Amino acid sequence: MLDIVHLVLFTFLAVVAVAIIRLKDLFAAVMLMGIFSLLSASLFTVMDAVDVAFTEAAVGAGISTILMLATLALTESEEEPKYNRFKILPLIAVVLTGAVLVFATFDMPRYGDPEAPIHQHVAPHYIEHTDDEIGVPNMVTAVLASYRGYDTWGETTVIFTACVGVMLLLGGHAIVERFRRRRKLDVEGDS
Amino acid sequence: MISHLIPRVLSKLLIPLIMLFALYVQFHGDYGPGGGFQAGVIFGAGIILYSLLFGLDQAKEVFPPRVLEIFVAGGVLLYGGVGIAAIFAGGNFLDYDVLAHDPHHGQHLGILLVELGVGITVAAVMATIFFQFAGRGRTDD
Numbered sequence: 001m002l003d004i005v006h007l008v009l010f011t012f013l014a015v016v017a018v019a020i021i022r023l024k025d026l027f028a029a030v031m032l033m034g035i036f037s038l039l040s041a042s043l044f045t046v047m048d049a050v051d052v053a054f055t056e057a058a059v060g061a062g063i064s065t066i067l068m069l070a071t072l073a074l075t076e077s078e079e080e081p082k083y084n085r086f087k088i089l090p091l092i093a094v095v096l097t098g099a100v101l102v103f104a105t106f107d108m109p110r111y112g113d114p115e116a117p118i119h120q121h122v123a124p125h126y127i128e129h130t131d132d133e134i135g136v137p138n139m140v141t142a143v144l145a146s147y148r149g150y151d152t153w154g155e156t157t158v159i160f161t162a163c164v165g166v167m168l169l170l171g172g173h174a175i176v177e178r179f180r181r182r183r184k185l186d187v188e189g190d191s
Numbered sequence: 192m193i194s195h196l197i198p199r200v201l202s203k204l205l206i207p208l209i210m211l212f213a214l215y216v217q218f219h220g221d222y223g224p225g226g227g228f229q230a231g232v233i234f235g236a237g238i239i240l241y242s243l244l245f246g247l248d249q250a251k252e253v254f255p256p257r258v259l260e261i262f263v264a265g266g267v268l269l270y271g272g273v274g275i276a277a278i279f280a281g282g283n284f285l286d287y288d289v290l291a292h293d294p295h296h297g298q299h300l301g302i303l304l305v306e307l308g309v310g311i312t313v314a315a316v317m318a319t320i321f322f323q324f325a326g327r328g329r330t331d332d
């Protein structure tokens with residue numbers, strides 16, 4: 001039963017991905033990207049990763065779709081035709097890279113395999129000791145906020161930096177104007 | 192501007208619920224799925240929905256960009272502040288065990304504050320980035 005759900009969701013993912021590549025209308029492509037994120041969120045839910053699914057649904061399907069739409073409103077919503085010519089060399093490069101990646105997946109442990117290396121390192125410690133070391137029922141929160149507090153601290157700074165970057169790039173003009181006006185006022189005040 | 196009456200009325204019902212849900216996700220993250228990042232994104236989505244339906248100018252009056260800027264930095268500072276507080280209490284940076292009289296309470300307090308910092312920053316960042324995108328190319332900018 002679960003395999004059928006996985007199969008259906010993965011098929012839809014592939015179909016939507018191909019559609020996004022083929023579409024010339026960027027507005028429709030953005031909408032399909034939202035659907036892609038929603039499908040990924042459903043997949044994460046089926047795989048019992050609710051925290052990740054939550055984030056994917058909120059960020060991927062919600063915020064980034066709106067930001068993409070806002071970007072389209074500032075630029076064109078139609079793809080430039082000059083990138084549509086068929087070229088043989090990029091095709092070979094993409095097919096080769098894809099083949100290598102598919103070949104690499106054969107070495108990866110099966111989904112949910114308890115013997116997988118990732119489940120042998122620190123995960124057993126988290127599972128056994130979260131209750132007496134942290135005392136928080138949601139193990140994901142315990143790992144994110146306490147065991148890996150440094151990582152989350154770094155991630156928060158990354159988000160902060162992203163915001164500063166956007167403010168400088170898009171609102172830089174306003175900031176420069178603000179400073180210029182202030183300096184002009186200062187100069188007038190001095191003279 | 193075209194008056195989208197039905198979406199506006201519906202969103203007036205929905206936006207408070209979205210923000211309440213964000214707070215639930217924020218403070219229930221210890222017990223269920225979710226946490227600061229998700230809560231921040233949901234709260235930011237509420238702000239964005241408001242500005243989509245009621246116009247950017249009114250949204251900027253309700254959520255002034257200057258205040259949002261303070262929250263963007265404030266959340267990061269709250270997170271770092273908890274880490275520094277742990278140092279002053281005699282532990283390592285971000286070691287919540289020493290924040291309260293027993294380690295479990297300290298962990299609870301530390302996780303709550305840290306997640307709050309993440310939530311504040313993320314919500315303010317999402318709203319700010321949207322305001323920047325939506326305000327681009329206007330004459331008053």
